[in-house]
Amino acid sequence: MTWIAYALAGLVLLAAAWIAVKGVVRFIRTKGQSACDSCPYANTCGKTKGDCK
């Protein structure tokens, strides 16, 4: 049953690496604007997500 633990660890590490690499690439490509894609704080004062882009 130990293989379940290894599979889970592999999945977690792969997912984290994928998110990190994708995030960094998108961050560089969009000059930082990708950070606004799912920002919960960006909507105050009646502004919409569009204002972020």
Add this chain to the structure above:
Amino acid sequence: MSITIALAGNPNSGKTTLFNALTGSNQYVGNWPGVTVERKEARFQIEGEEATLVDLPGVYSLSPYSLEENITRHFIAQHAPDVVINIVDATNIERNLYLTLQLMELERPVVVALNLIDELERQGVKVDCRRLSALLGVPVVPISAKKKQGFDGLFAAVYQQAHSPVVSYPARRYDEATRAAINEIVAALGGLSSHSAFDLDEHRAHRDEEERDDDHTPFAEHRHIGGYHDEGDRDFAPPTTWVALKILEGDEEIAGAAQLSPAQKRRIRKAIDAYVAHGRTIHPGIDQLTLVVDARYEAIERTLREAGFPRREEREVSLSDRIDRVLTHKVLAFPIFLLLMALMFFLTFGSVGSTLSGLTEEMMALLSDGAGAALRAVGSPAWIRSLIVDGVMAGVGGVLVFLPQILIIFLFMSVLEDSGYMSRAAFITDRLLRKLGLSGRSFIPMLMGFGCTTTAVIAARGVENERDRKMTILLTPFMSCGAKLPVYALFTAAFFPGNRGLCVLSLYVLGMMMMIAVGLLLRKTAFRRGDTPFVMELPNYRMPTVKNVSRRLWDRAKDFLTRAGTIIFAMSVVVWFLQSFSPDFKMVADSAQSIFGRIGAAIAPIFRPLGFGEWEKSVALLSGTIAKEAVVSTMQVLYSAETTQRLGAVLATKFTPLSAYAFLVFTLLYVPCVSAIAAIRREIGSWRLTLLSIGLQTGTAYIVALIVYQVGRLFAG
């Protein structure tokens, strides 16, 4: 054939409500070319005919002083829409008609949609739209955008204007002196039908030449109002009367594009000088622009009196005005503002917020314990248990437990925003800032900094003066952004359980005070200049709707969960890796020997005078530059605390209340996250100023935290 309809109006006049009501969700959102202001377009049917509705930015006038005004003016002058729907807030008709007159001056077919007429009638004013329409010379249709009333009449008027356009010439209603000056300038330009001011043949020839040479110099575009070319622009010569009016106002862009001969310039200068001299016999010291503005307002007032509108001061005092007498009161306004903020923090970090967070925490603890037990049951090696439980579950869970508190604060802000109080907050604080010599215009993006620094930095585009805009960008990161809330919640629960709300309020106030202090310093050094005028409209108070507020909360909860599941998750794994492995990639038993331990040990001495000179605290601050919530998730992983409660207990042994408060002060003021830094670089366009911003933030954070800790030690003994 499709009808192109432009939707123009003042901010807060109900433009977006009308746009959504007319088009439903069938809308396309893009950007204006060359600029980054949102552009909404939608197709819909009008009397069985295809129509495209373009929502223009909300503006008060068509003077080219702001980006939004420039875009609106360019679209109407250059794109030449078939009809312009001008939405007018009936409760503030005097101000709104100022834009109406300017739209009519461009001689496009206009339909005035008189919105909020029901609110005006509640103030005891009866509106004779037929009379007003006859006086203005364009159709005036009463509507209620919110209740979707009056749309049939609006559609009929728009259809009529699209097929049998009627344009109005408002300059005919201006005072005699203004009319005489306009006529003289028109004559100097070669007469009404000449359009010589904008020689389109020459313009086309140059453009064709440019296209052949594939040379993208903006020569041809400078003849387009606004200085840029948009897909769908027409080679449309602006009306000569309008060109004359703009020259009379002193509009340099139009005067430049008109390419006047020396003789024309002399004749026009003479006409303007005579106009100003005449004006100064009545108002000494008045300038040409103010004279034209006055002429428009005088025409508006006369039109409204003739249409039977009572003066504003003769109308019944509205509920909004009565509320404003208290909420924007000279003495009471600021204490009420602080009281509301205190209430918000009390509810968020006090018993309500902490009870809800406690429940989430218990759930997270159960999950974490369950995961640990399950991994042990399948014979998992220790490092995998550490990765899943101490890394992922502690890191992500440590941030997730603050979701209820974040939702409470956003619920509060949504209600304040929807009710119209946020505009008052900007107004109140603007008064204070202006007394300190700061531009009032800058406060709106600064207020947005309470949400997200990145958005606030981008919103500074609305500040038209370049120096003010740069200063706003430099000062905005001092406002405490929402991502710092989990750090405040964690530390206040661990060290100041009885005064959580007060402690967070003190941090917010400290942030604002530092912004004012640094602002004053910048004003006296790098950004020396006089005040700029600031006009701000206070919308009527409205009851927030459950639908609006709950939709916004749901959006934020979704975004928060996405952020926890992506960036915080990835950060937790990276932090776990860096604190579990040595520089030669061997697993270490003592995390002080890890990669993170080594990095932390190198920078920790810098923080020793501030009271938090241990490597774990230093690297937590370092990871906070990726995302501020990562300060919490990093500590959670580094201190191997599966739950926030356990982390609080560990922190109580690592900090004193004084060093904890100094840590919070440093977190409040130090360098913003990478996305905010990227936004600063992009918006400010200079690495030198970006580095100045980073230095200013971190330097201020260091000095203030140092003062807090060292002075606090004197008192604490």
